[in-house]
Amino acid sequence: MSLLADTARRLDGLGFSAPAVVVDERRARANIAAMAAKAAVSGVRLRPHFKTHDNVGVGRWFREAGVRHATVSSLAMAERFARDGWRDLTLAILVNPRELPRLADLAWRLADRGGALGLTVDTPEAARAVRHLTGDTSPLWLKVDTGHGRSGVRWDDPTRLLAVARSASFAGLLTHAGHSYRAPRDELPALFAETVRRLAAAREATGRDLQLSLGDTPTCTAVESFAGVNEVRPGNFVFFDLMQRAAGVCGDDRLAAALVCPVIGTDPSRGRLVLHGGAVHLSRESLATPAGPVFGCLGALAPGGFGPVLDAAAVTGMSQEHGIVSLEPDRWAELADGLNPGDLVLVHPVHACLTCNLQGTSMRTLTGAMLPRDVEAEAV
């Protein structure tokens, strides 16, 4: 039996009829355990970014691994995880003044439960506005730009760093070295070290004993230890994806989330499959290859979980609801023989965070267990 026909047979009993995200629980838990162990050995707090999964079911796997702190990127996400009992959250995006009243409300509720909502600012005005509404309940993080160039005070602008740090009481300095996503694999440890050095220089400029927090999956995965900081906030590592695989950050055996798609057309003469599964399911994120953009790769399903990624079966075309898989023509028999419309395939996403976000609702494990995005009842 061909690889894809075999995978279709294994997926058949899971009850999928439309595109849906499926998670290899064993791999995701192993990814969590590895990062948690590294943080523990380093004596550093792990505050994983939950924007990748944004799912309270997956959040519980973190809790079962001993994680008690989390990072979120929106007010809605903060409220969702607070409802599921998370008490110590940091909102790592700059505070939106229009949401400050609701943020303050959540900060007070978490403080009442012995927790806290950390908030992020990069101006004295925002720092004072937060303090005005939250009193001393919210740990304030000063966003530092250590080279990514997205937001925050530049690490090498001591005057500005001092001015912001003086405007209110701060818990620490926070950065996201997002430029690591474009860095070569062998430069990632040096990039981590340089980010720590820049954060430390920024702390020096403030003249205060502030904590240091950084977080990005490439450098946090590449280094052996998190020495030099108080907290790390990687997120993507729970599932990884083809982008991390292409960058050499992870191997096939750490990819833990994929999109199940029904085949709706087959064309052996052109070596292609048509999938129900397009930009509204996978996202438009692509990998550049010599043959053009790739939006995903099919994967095999092995007895215990996801099998190898099939680079010879890439999603090379995409519209809103359609994906086009191009198979190397001389490998059709080996890969796709016997595959018919209605059969299911696994598509590994280029960017797991966006694919999971598009799911919008619950995800499922490979054993069919539901992973709820939200809880029904208000827990806070």
Next chain:
Amino acid sequence: MSLLADTARRLDGLGFSAPAVVVDERRARANIAAMAAKAAVSGVRLRPHFKTHDNVGVGRWFREAGVRHATVSSLAMAERFARDGWRDLTLAILVNPRELPRLADLAWRLADRGGALGLTVDTPEAARAVRHLTGDTSPLWLKVDTGHGRSGVRWDDPTRLLAVARSASFAGLLTHAGHSYRAPRDELPALFAETVRRLAAAREATGRDLQLSLGDTPTCTAVESFAGVNEVRPGNFVFFDLMQRAAGVCGDDRLAAALVCPVIGTDPSRGRLVLHGGAVHLSRESLATPAGPVFGCLGALAPGGFGPVLDAAAVTGMSQEHGIVSLEPDRWAELADGLNPGDLVLVHPVHACLTCNLQGTSMRTLTGAMLPRDVEAEAV
């Protein structure tokens, strides 16, 4: 007052605090009226594709313009519009065998109300499976590939066309000339004519008196008349977007949907704004420009609706929740002076269909009216 500060002032009273899609109702209704008038003059049925808005509120504007037929791209979308009273729908994606029982159920319900659910196939097996479950209630459309290369029987494969057409009773031949999205503006009328010619050749091959249906916004907007076909199915034209504008298909004055985003950071020294509004709001769709990819452009708000697009204020960076707007530095005073965190901006999307899909919930008009995505009660 700078242009963006003026727009922020106008947006201030609309009640937005987080990224949300806002529609210029006057423009959207004008876009609908123009396409409906062209179809009427041509004596051709307009069956607009509702995947662009996927919103029953916007669907009602079509109904008020006399439109009674619509195209959808998923079962969920078909069920949504059926709930709002639409009785004549075509699902323009190849039938997913796993969804056939639910599709047949909907087809029978629509037939009971004097309507129909058209279904699309490109194999004898799928045609027979549909007929097996829907009897004669579902108009069957044979998907023809007229050059897009996505799915369907090739227009120049008469043997295959005949084999499929013989397998069941068909209503017509259906194509999507998606390659028009990459065609130069001045070639669009010729591309429309060539698509009609290919569809007619395919009909000739079937030896049957079948209807012809095509649909894509670029050619349907560019031509003066729809002569030669029975039905047109454009979708994007209701809102248009920066992709259509860049292709010369529409002017600024037809762009009818934009994302309202809160500013969360300003940096005049680098000529940039940081927005809450990223890939999970706009999508990763981009326009290639000499200066790099552009993910959106800010727009002004004029007294009666959207104002001009500000090419000098483009979204040049994007992550999951952040957008970075780069302003031409010497135009900061004119464009952005007085703009502060918490102020709102309008971002015109590159691809309106994906941005609206990411909204997931209701949209609003510029007068604050809610446009519900779905209806509460089951109308079918």
